[in-house]
Amino acid sequence: MNTAISPQALLAVDAAMLPGHPFTAYREGALCIENVAAADLAQTHGTPLFIYSKAAMLSALAAYQRGFAGRHAQICYAMKANSSLGVLQVFAQAGCGFDIVSGGELERVIAAGGDARKVIFSGVGKTRAEMRQALKAGIGCFNVESEAELDVLAEVAGAMAVTAPVSIRVNPNVDPKTHPYISTGLKGNKFGVAHEDALRIYTHASNLKALRIVGIDCHIGSQITDSTPYLDAMDRVLDLVAEIEAAGIPLEHIDFGGGLGINYNHDTPPEADALWRELLVKLDARGYGQRKLMIEPGRSLVGNAGVCLTEVLYTKPGEQKNFCIIDAAMNDLPRPAMYQAFHAIVPVQPGRSAGNERLYDVVGPVCESGDWIGHDRVLDVKAGDLLAVLSAGAYCMSMASNYNTRGRAAEVLIDGSAVHLIRRRETAQDQMRHEQLAAN
Ligand code: PLP
Numbered sequence: 001m002n003t004a005i006s007p008q009a010l011l012a013v014d015a016a017m018l019p020g021h022p023f024t025a026y027r028e029g030a031l032c033i034e035n036v037a038a039a040d041l042a043q044t045h046g047t048p049l050f051i052y053s054k055a056a057m058l059s060a061l062a063a064y065q066r067g068f069a070g071r072h073a074q075i076c077y078a079m080k081a082n083s084s085l086g087v088l089q090v091f092a093q094a095g096c097g098f099d100i101v102s103g104g105e106l107e108r109v110i111a112a113g114g115d116a117r118k119v120i121f122s123g124v125g126k127t128r129a130e131m132r133q134a135l136k137a138g139i140g141c142f143n144v145e146s147e148a149e150l151d152v153l154a155e156v157a158g159a160m161a162v163t164a165p166v167s168i169r170v171n172p173n174v175d176p177k178t179h180p181y182i183s184t185g186l187k188g189n190k191f192g193v194a195h196e197d198a199l200r201i202y203t204h205a206s207n208l209k210a211l212r213i214v215g216i217d218c219h220i221g222s223q224i225t226d227s228t229p230y231l232d233a234m235d236r237v238l239d240l241v242a243e244i245e246a247a248g249i250p251l252e253h254i255d256f257g258g259g260l261g262i263n264y265n266h267d268t269p270p271e272a273d274a275l276w277r278e279l280l281v282k283l284d285a286r287g288y289g290q291r292k293l294m295i296e297p298g299r300s301l302v303g304n305a306g307v308c309l310t311e312v313l314y315t316k317p318g319e320q321k322n323f324c325i326i327d328a329a330m331n332d333l334p335r336p337a338m339y340q341a342f343h344a345i346v347p348v349q350p351g352r353s354a355g356n357e358r359l360y361d362v363v364g365p366v367c368e369s370g371d372w373i374g375h376d377r378v379l380d381v382k383a384g385d386l387l388a389v390l391s392a393g394a395y396c397m398s399m400a401s402n403y404n405t406r407g408r409a410a411e412v413l414i415d416g417s418a419v420h421l422i423r424r425r426e427t428a429q430d431q432m433r434h435e436q437l438a439a440n
Helices: 008-018 037-046 054-067 085-095 101-112 126-137 145-157 195-206 228-246 272-285 299-303 335-339 426-434
Strands: 024-029 028-033 048-054 074-076 097-100 118-120 141-144 164-171 211-217 253-254 291-297 307-316 322-326 346-347 358-363 374-377 386-390 410-415 417-424
Touching: 028 037, 037 048, 037 307, 037 410, 037 417, 048 054, 048 299, 054 074, 054 085, 054 272, 054 410, 074 299, 085 097, 085 101, 085 410, 085 417, 097 101, 101 118, 118 126, 126 410, 141 145, 141 211, 145 164, 145 195, 145 211, 164 195, 195 211, 195 228, 211 228, 211 291, 211 322, 228 253, 228 272, 253 299, 299 307, 322 374, 322 417, 335 374, 346 374, 374 386
Parallel strands: 048 410, 074 097, 074 291, 097 118, 118 141, 141 164, 164 211, 211 253, 253 291, 322 358
Antiparallel strands: 024 028, 048 307, 307 322, 307 386, 346 386, 358 374, 410 417
C-alpha cells in the first residue's frame, strides 16, 4: 500500500536532512552546492554526476584541526574513502598526510602533489613490490599488520640498504558497534596483531636491523557514532604503549586510526573536535598528552561533502511496490548493495512536484535485484526529474565499478561559484582500452 505524504511534510523531511551537508541547501526552490545550482551542473555535465563541495571538506578538516590545537598531531586522510585526484589535491594543499593501502594509492598521492613523507601505509597484504615502491618514495611509516609482514619488510629494506620506519597495528578487541563489514578491531577480524601478542612482536621488530620502530596504531572500524569505543580502544593501546616502552622500545607516535561516522539517516556522531576534546582528556590523564598523535579519518572528511546527482528514467508501478528507476546504480553507489546502507535521496527542484507522492523503491538499471539505492522512499517524481543522493562523498566513487559496462560517473569539485571538472565521464572505449581480441 502506498503511503501518501504532504509536499510540506516532504520538504520538511528534506530540509532536516540537509544540515548534515553544510554547504548544500535549497535556494529559491533549487538544490545548490555552495553557489552552484545542481540542475545547472546536470545540464552541463550530465548524470550520474558526483558533486563535491571543497568548503565542506575543509570545514570537516577544520573540526579536527580545532580538536588538536596546541598538540603535535598529523592528520592522514584515509584516501580509500575517496581517492579522486581533485579531492586529494584539496587535502594535500591543506597540509594533510595520507593513509594509503596500495602502491596505486601512493602514485595518486604523488600525482596530486602530496608529500610522501606524510604517508602511512596500512593494509594486511602489502607486496614486496609495494614495499620497495614506498621505501623509494620515502614514506613516513609502514603500519605493519602481521609478524610475517614485519619479516618481509625487514628483508626488502635490508636488500635496499635502507631502514623502514614501522608502526605495528594492534587489534584492541573493542566492539565499535557498527556494521560487521566495517568493524575491524575485533578478535575475529583480519586486521592488526592481537593485543596479547603485541609486546612479543615489538620485541622481535626491535631486533630487525633494517627496521626503525616509530609508533603504534589501531583502527577499530568505520561509521562509529559514539565516543565510548574510542575511549576503550585508547585505554587498551595506552596500556600497550606503557608495556612496550617499559621493555626499552620507545614510540614516537600513537595513531588512533579513523572511523568517525557521519549523519546518513539521523545518525548523531560526535563532532570531530568534541570527540577529540574527550579523548585528549584521557590522554592527558594518562600522561601521553604531549606525544605525537596521528589519525586516519576518511569518511568524516568527505562523506557529507558529496552528493550524487541522478535523473529519473522511469517510474514503474508494481503490484507490491512502485519503482523509481534512476540513471545511477550499484556500480556508482555500492554501499546499499554491500551493507544495506542508507543514503537520503532528495529532489533537486522540489517546487516542481505535482502533488503525486508515492512510496518507491529507488533502483538503478543494473541487472541485479541487489541494485537498489533506497527502499520505501516517499517521492513525488516523474521521468526527467533530478534527484540528489546525499552523503555520497565517501566510499562511492572509490568503490565504483564498470559492472554492466557502465562508465564511471563524472565528478565536479565546487569552490564557491567555480566548477572544476575533476573526472570526465568514462566511455566504453576507456573501459576497453586494455583489452584485445585473441589471435585466431
Ligand atoms: N584507517 C584504516 C586502517 C582503515 O581501514 C580505514 C577504513 O577502513 C580508515 C582508516 C578510514 O576509516 P573511516 O573512513 O571510517 O574514517
